[in-house]
Amino acid sequence: MDFALTEEQKIIQETAASFAKQELAPVAVELDETKNRDILKRNLKKLAELGFMGLSVDPKYSGTGAGTIAFSLVMTELGRACTATAVTVSVSNMVAEVIQTVGDERQKMKYIPPICTGEYAAGGFGLTENSAGSDAASIRTMASLNGDHWVLNGQKIFITSAEYAGVFVVWAVTDKNVPKGKGISTFLVEPSFPGFTVGKEEKKMGQHGSSTNELIFEDCLVPKENLMGQLNDGFRIAVSELCGGRIGVGSLALGMGLAAIDFAIGYAKERIQFDVPIANHQAIQWMIADNYTRLESSRLLLLRASFLKDQKKPYAKEASMAKLYATEAANKACYDAVQILGGYGYIRDFPVERFYRDVRATTIYEGTSEIQRLIIARELLK
Ligand SMILES: Cc1cc2nc3c(=O)[nH]c(=O)nc-3n(C[C@H](O)[C@H](O)[C@H](O)COP(=O)(O)OP(=O)(O)OC[C@H]3O[C@@H](n4cnc5c(N)ncnc54)[C@H](O)[C@@H]3O)c2cc1C
Numbered sequence: 280m281d282f283a284l285t286e287e288q289k290i291i292q293e294t295a296a297s298f299a300k301q302e303l304a305p306v307a308v309e310l311d312e313t314k315n316r317d318i319l320k321r322n323l324k325k326l327a328e329l330g331f332m333g334l335s336v337d338p339k340y341s342g343t344g345a346g347t348i349a350f351s352l353v354m355t356e357l358g359r360a361c362t363a364t365a366v367t368v369s370v371s372n373m374v375a376e377v378i379q380t381v382g383d384e385r386q387k388m389k390y391i392p393p394i395c396t397g398e399y400a401a402g403g404f405g406l407t408e409n410s411a412g413s414d415a416a417s418i419r420t421m422a423s424l425n426g427d428h429w430v431l432n433g434q435k436i437f438i439t440s441a442e443y444a445g446v447f448v449v450w451a452v453t454d455k456n457v458p459k460g461k462g463i464s465t466f467l468v469e470p471s472f473p474g475f476t477v478g479k480e481e482k483k484m485g486q487h488g489s490s491t492n493e494l495i496f497e498d499c500l501v502p503k504e505n506l507m508g509q510l511n512d513g514f515r516i517a518v519s520e521l522c523g524g525r526i527g528v529g530s531l532a533l534g535m536g537l538a539a540i541d542f543a544i545g546y547a548k549e550r551i552q553f554d555v556p557i558a559n560h561q562a563i564q565w566m567i568a569d570n571y572t573r574l575e576s577s578r579l580l581l582l583r584a585s586f587l588k589d590q591k592k593p594y595a596k597e598a599s600m601a602k603l604y605a606t607e608a609a610n611k612a613c614y615d616a617v618q619i620l621g622g623y624g625y626i627r628d629f630p631v632e633r634f635y636r637d638v639r640a641t642t643i644y645e646g647t648s649e650i651q652r653l654i655i656a657r658e659l660l661k
Pocket residue numbers: 370403404405406407411412413414436437438439440483486491640643644645646647648649650653
């Protein structure tokens with residue numbers, strides 16, 4: 280067993296860390312407070328130039344081909360600085376990978392390079408609907424074939440990057456006369472397609488810098504050739520492709536947890552109460568020790584799931600374990616970081632307040648903690 284990173288992985292991690300520190304961290308507060316999408320788009324463009332929008336994508340499609348371990352390392356470093364940017368990068372990587380795995384050659388050549396090079400600000404993943412969150416097989420958006428086009432009707436909700444994504448992978452029902460989940464297909468949808476509109480933006484607790492909106496399809500015309508993968512195989516595609524995304528979300532949550540506890544450690548060494556730095560109080564030391572232990576455990580789970588994925592071995596259970604554990608550990612770390620800062624933790628002058636709001640969504644999107652437990656238990660009980 281070798282715990283060492285390769286030279287390439289080390290360089291990628293260092294590049295991501297220095298970019299996050301020098302470019303993302305200084306604008307993270309402004310992005311959170313103003314939701315200025317130009318800041319986000321500038322961040323994304325630079326990240327595309329670094330090759331971070333297609334880390335597991337073949338260079339043939341303008342990707343980096345660095346693999347999932349590199350992806351996980353990058354997401355953690357970006358998560359330390361700016362969650363809104365990190366989550367956009369995570370979803371865009373996932374979208375590029377879905378197209379790489381499932382798309383035909385024309386679809387790959389057309390849609391992956393613009394994501395990787397930054398020609399598109401981001402890629403979008405359109406699965407969730409009003410009546411279908413955890414139970415994604417319950418989607419109601421319909422697609423029917425009419426001549427050379429699929430006609431889509433329905434509505435998606437909570438779609439990350441809806442306002443600026445250049446392409447969306449969208450799931451719709453193509454056969455409603457078969458058992459649940461068996462009649463769903465996957466489509467590539469451009470925002471310029473007739474009948475496509477981006478709906479209302481959600482007002483979120485955190486992650487203000489990234490947009491989360493409805494997608495509305497009203498007789499939306501999608502060229503016949505933009506069906507991706509086999510007809511009626513869409514639910515299987517969604518289930519298997521979400522596993523890679525879970526590594527991304529777990530990794531960026533780890534970054535937030537580390538950043539919050541690192542900040543709290545620095546604060547605890549400076550803050551004097553009862554004539555000593557609060558770091559001298561054992562209660563504070565235990566919070567630091569317990570959190571760092573959980574975060575390091577998260578890192579190992581994430582790297583193991585990434586390793587299995589890169590080895591093309593089954594990794595669904597491991598990705599769910601990593602996502603479940605890392606996001607719960609990161610939530611606890613951000614909670615305790617606020618506690619260590621006391622009243623100042625609750626004040627916007629310090630970054631732990633933002634991390635506490637931002638980290639909350641990570642146990643919800645790309646499968647809630649409860650759904651991860653279902654997946655893990657199902658695998659173990661097989
Ligand atoms: C900021 C943000 C960004 C998002 N981005 C995207 C995106 O880009 N694309 C996209 O498609 N979706 C996106 N989502 C949607 C997200 O994936 C869903 O919110 C999530 O899957 C949960 O679905 P739901 O909100 O409908 O909750 P529900 O499914 O209604 O769940 C409510 C509660 O019930 C629990 N529950 C449900 N079923 C079970 C069960 N069988 N056993 C035990 N407990 C259960 C859940 O764990 C949860 O606690 C985003 C969400 C947010 C908040």
